[in-house]
Amino acid sequence: MTTPAKPTKADLLRNPVEHIDITAFDARPLVDAYRHMAFQSRNLAKATDIYDQMIADKDCAVILTLAGSLISAGLKEAIITLLECNMVDAIVSTGANIVDQDFFEGLGFRHYIAPGSPEAPVVDDPTLRDMMIDRIYDTYIDEDQLRICDDTTKRIFDEVPPGSYSSRELMIAMGDYLEANHPNARSLVLTAKRKGVPIFIPAFSDCSAGFGIVLHQTERAAAGRPFVAFDSGKDFRELTRLKLVNPETGLLMLGGGVPKNFAQDIVVAAELLEGDDAVTMHKYAIQLTVADSRDGALSGSTLREACSWGKVDVVHEQMVFGEATTLFPVLASAVYHARKWEKRPERRFNDALVEDSATVH
Numbered sequence: 001m002t003t004p005a006k007p008t009k010a011d012l013l014r015n016p017v018e019h020i021d022i023t024a025f026d027a028r029p030l031v032d033a034y035r036h037m038a039f040q041s042r043n044l045a046k047a048t049d050i051y052d053q054m055i056a057d058k059d060c061a062v063i064l065t066l067a068g069s070l071i072s073a074g075l076k077e078a079i080i081t082l083l084e085c086n087m088v089d090a091i092v093s094t095g096a097n098i099v100d101q102d103f104f105e106g107l108g109f110r111h112y113i114a115p116g117s118p119e120a121p122v123v124d125d126p127t128l129r130d131m132m133i134d135r136i137y138d139t140y141i142d143e144d145q146l147r148i149c150d151d152t153t154k155r156i157f158d159e160v161p162p163g164s165y166s167s168r169e170l171m172i173a174m175g176d177y178l179e180a181n182h183p184n185a186r187s188l189v190l191t192a193k194r195k196g197v198p199i200f201i202p203a204f205s206d207c208s209a210g211f212g213i214v215l216h217q218t219e220r221a222a223a224g225r226p227f228v229a230f231d232s233g234k235d236f237r238e239l240t241r242l243k244l245v246n247p248e249t250g251l252l253m254l255g256g257g258v259p260k261n262f263a264q265d266i267v268v269a270a271e272l273l274e275g276d277d278a279v280t281m282h283k284y285a286i287q288l289t290v291a292d293s294r295d296g297a298l299s300g301s302t303l304r305e306a307c308s309w310g311k312v313d314v315v316h317e318q319m320v321f322g323e324a325t326t327l328f329p330v331l332a333s334a335v336y337h338a339r340k341w342e343k344r345p346e347r348r349f350n351d352a353l354v355e356d357s358a359t360v361h
Helices: 026-033 039-056 070-084 095-104 125-130 143-159 167-181 187-196 207-224 232-244 259-274 303-308 326-336 349-361
Strands: 061-066 090-093 133-136 139-142 163-165 228-230 249-254 284-288 312-323
Touching: 026 125, 026 326, 039 249, 039 284, 039 312, 061 070, 061 259, 070 095, 070 139, 070 326, 090 095, 090 232, 090 259, 095 143, 095 167, 095 207, 133 143, 139 143, 143 167, 143 207, 143 284, 163 167, 167 187, 167 228, 167 232, 167 349, 187 249, 207 228, 207 312, 232 259, 232 284, 232 349, 249 259, 259 284, 284 326
Parallel strands: 061 090, 061 249, 163 228, 249 284, 284 312
Antiparallel strands: 133 139
């Protein structure tokens, strides 16, 4: 489709990103071929086997971590499928993926394919700013719609009784909002709420919810009224509680950052609460990442390095170095079509955490 020489905002926002459907193709033959290759193809085959083992292990709780712009890039349906099939029992994510991208689409908005390329753009970034269009590499977002998302998070916080909440509790409130106003939305937030899957956002202020909480707290403070606050310590306590409730755990990590470390750290936190001998490391771990380990940063640190911290066992672990939108659909499709998920229980960890929250403040 040709873009006019002087495109309007409507011209630039007319080609929506489509989310990949991992049920529509069976990646197992491709993964089987990768086993006999080298480099990251073989690593991806090994990672697929480990995720398949996680799903077959009915005692293992699977924690999915998300970092980077994954939902805007077209992975929403793939992750929803994992939730619907009990292939993910808890999520730890950046706020951008869950609020700015998934909840945003749950409100009825979309992400758009940018015409041209980042190296040869049809319009430059200052012009995009004037047009109220935000860019994520090769993807556009309508800033006017994103402001509606900001305002919606404020309205949700306005309706929650004043107090200190974990991000998980507020994600349930956001799921309730979609249930009431957009019940047919295809959304991680709504699906997780219905399935009882907790979503933790350890850096909750770093997204539209942050703008919403600033507006909410400023308005309430000016009126001398109590307000809602984010409780990061409660986030950590609740996620650690999952490790104590379900001792066997596995990690499926897309990208690195705060979600990766937050999910790994619950082993150490559980040890502090229960004693070293009473807690096992994460039994399984997979990370798909483009980060390099040589700068010492956390995003690229290997899972074997995490063993030195007592967080991840090295028996069933695999790093795969590559970009998630390329690798993850292959892994997820192969494990989905193996169908070991059909015998997995629905854990509904949110129910256990609600009971815990009622007695611990």
